[in-house]
């Protein structure tokens with residue numbers, strides 16, 4: 001079996017086009033969705049992510065504003081800005097780029113963001129609400145994976161899903177979202193003994209561990225859909241996922257490449273969440 005290679009850029013383009021039309025429709029209410037992005041310090045990767053988010057937002061007509069602070073900024077100053085943004089009617093989404101400086105209380109920062117503007121879905125309210133299937137904003141990366149499965153008409157209900165990786169931003173919310181869609185879900189992590197005994201059972205295998213070549217063909221069931229969230233930079237500069245793409249694509253039914261698979265969906269779902277926040281603000285979405 002040779003897998004269908006899922007084109008994440010194509011799926012992302014469709015979602016973005018839908019968002020662009022919804023942004024236009026919001027114009028009739030005198031509203032343009034606004035996203036505020038806060039970055040503290042000069043982590044080079046964070047700077048690139050923030051620039052990419054701002055660019056993608058403006059391409060679909062959102063108003064995005066980046067608030068950049070030097071690393072030595074007092075946490076209280078960032079908290080004050082979040083409070084101001086919470087009350088700013090032109091801002092519908094607030095995102096704090098992680099990581100923050102080590103002396104910051106990350107939970108306090110995230111909990112200060114209004115849950116109605118928490119477009120990254122990291123506020124404890126949204127984290128908890130995901131467990132009961134009523135989150136306001138699903139976190140962007142697992143939401144993107146969900147959209148990919150939907151776009152590819154990959155049935156989730158009743159399927160065996162194995163999620164490799166149990167982080168708060170990818171693995172755990174991914175598992176909750178798919179469980180909500182009636183999958184039978186198993187979560188694996190670094191202390192899982194004999195990973196292959198679990199992955200081989202997966203009809204849908206989602207991998208988010210940050211370990212190149214973690215998933216080899218013999219660990220994958222023939223015909224499984226394999227979603228590779230991992231992003232790893234090899235010493236030679238190549239960007240790869242967590243899955244042995246060449247080997248596993250000879251066995252899976254579907255596979256996402258890295259780059260060009262899940263990656264483009266993450267920023268796209270941030271746009272989607274921000275548009276939805278603006279729609280709720282004007283009262284056209286519940």
Ligand code: NAP
Pocket residue numbers: 141164165166167168169170171188189190191192195208209210211214229230231232262263264266
């Ligand atoms: P993370 O916070 O480092 O979490 C990694 C998870 O993988 C942890 O739960 C860890 O287990 C588990 N793990 C590590 N080694 C493992 C192994 N050998 N076997 C099984 N599980 C293992 O990372 P993250 O933020 O979730 O990100 C995961 C990967 O996705 C990274 O490569 C990251 O760059 C990528 N990512 C991509 C996107 C995108 O847009 N495509 C977005 C976010 C992240 P323990 O809990 O036991 O430590």
